[in-house]
Amino acid sequence: MSRPTIIDIANRAGVSFKTVSRVLNKHPKVGEEYRVKVEQAMAELNFKPNRAAQQLRGGRSSILGLMVSSGAEILTLDEGNRLPSYIADIITGMLQSCQAAGFHLVTENIDNSNEAAGKAWLADCFDAVSFDGLLLMPPLCDTGWLLDELDARQVRYARMNPGTQLGRGLCLVIDNHSAGREIGAYLLDQGHRRLGYITGPSSHFAHTGRLDGLREAMAQAPDAQLQVCQGAFTFASGQRAGGELLDGPSPPSAIFAANDEMAAGVLAAAFERGLNVPGQLSIFGFGGLLISQSTWPRISTVSQPTITMARMAADTLIAATMEDRELEGRTIPIAYELKIRQSVAPLAAQ
Template sequence: MTVSRVINDGASVRETTREAVQAAIRELSYAPNLAARNLVMAGELRIGVVYSNPSAAFMSDFLVGVFEEATNAGARLILARGENGHPPAEAELERLLAAGVQGVVLAPPLGESAAVLGVLRTAGLPVAVVAAGRPAADAINVRIDDRQASWTMTRHLLDLGHRRIGFIAGNPDQTASAERLEGARAAIAAVPGAELLLAQGAFTYDSGLRAAERLLDRAPAPTAIFASNDDMAAAAVSVAHRRHLDVPRDLTVVGFDDATVATTLWPPLTTVRQPVRQMAAVALDRLIRALRSSAPAGGAAADHVLDHALIQRESTAPPRPIDTPPDAGTHGARPHV
């Protein structure tokens, strides 16, 4: 309160105290946070939320997280949306800024968009980034360790006995995709005779269909497929069923995110739980705290890494013995309909 009175030329401060505070301001090169000052003066907290994720399941969890946290904090959210992973139009971003937002939360992949980050930096707004594979130096980052999570899942498949594992990579423009691929490769490299078969996806169901077809056209085909998100894993299960392969007896399929689709298809997916709703809520909470404290949003201390978990369900099993035909036994492939 004393510092605030000095900065705002308040009269009820002793001269010796005023001089001490001003000396500290000069030494620390302190500058008031204009966004936080506007927040206090305006009496209403306005936060922009910019998103353009092609996964409806991911965005559903993300938006629930920010809506719930905004309700708890008494904040007003102003949304700006792009399409299919692309940034919103320039006019949409200008509308967001004109609405008087004091900070912005970015859903993936926009936390890695140079265009979006450039506009927000020019405007001097603090930013919170959710689920970027690597932290941005000047933003609040909330994420999991994608590489370690992917390593854990791949290690699980190897422990089941799989040695020929198909991997459907995510959008190559996102660092999370590269981190998940590197995690899988690290696990594979530690096991002699294990092989990772790569197919490119884009975090969409359609791209998962195409990638799974390419993997299952290989000879010999993989005994397990690890998709970089649950939408693509669901697509791989669909392709397997279309080819009359039983999941998991003939083909193990696993995903990443633990989105709603992981428990609404058959069989339910073994997956990595990425706490998307919690990540979104934490990002908004940390952004609000930064605004209210007049603290800088970025810096090493602004990298918040949340826990992930391996969730085992019914889509995984040891590989079928080579000399056992796919339709043997009572749990073989589904009949042609």
């Protein structure tokens, strides 16, 4: 049986072939009644749109890209050393948007630490795939040469929680400074005065606001002390940094880790040392990741709607593509919520 054409669909639906074309191209001015008729006829005829032909005619590919940055490390990952789990939340949100709109998602890994290699890989990506829009994860969302390259190529892009150049591209951000300040104030209200903080990688800028906010809160308590230890947004780095803080001469009574995976690592370090959480140590994470709900005690955290943010970014990129317009540079503030769980207790209880 030959492949049905838009003429076949038009005849089955009782509309013009131009109406069928508008429905296929998701034209915003197609009436709901006609859209339903066309979609029903397409289903009855088992019609599948030819995306390649649509791209040639309309200048779009119906492909969004997700850009992550693990560099050469991606080749060494295995069951014991994985990508950060928040990437799964990003993919979930983007897939929800893409599948609802008939778009496809391609994920690429670009090394932001090597500009020459990164630009070469980016060129290969664009030779292979025509992206209608990109979502940039940290630290790529703050990588200047990458933003310059995308602007030069006139590629639409959204940035997930950038820490610099807000308003360049579509920026979805939470107030990291305010969240860090709230965590600090909460821990101080619980009586804690010796606090530890575990940072993210130096190439990630958003987490520095969390530390700045924490310091601002602690400035209100002259007797408060802060110890800062370097982390890498991984469970292993949280376990290592947590151990360093706990083995020091004046260990903190509460540790705030810049993401939930590191907070879970701190929890493991505490148990390795026979410490009760929260009886002898309080732990606070950041991100609202699945791991914060999967440990015991469950980890107190700042919950940010990562899936929703990714879906919002993809929806905006798709809408700009369908309307054949540039993406307006703007910053969208995203609400967060402090989730107080079993990993934090007042100092008196310790």
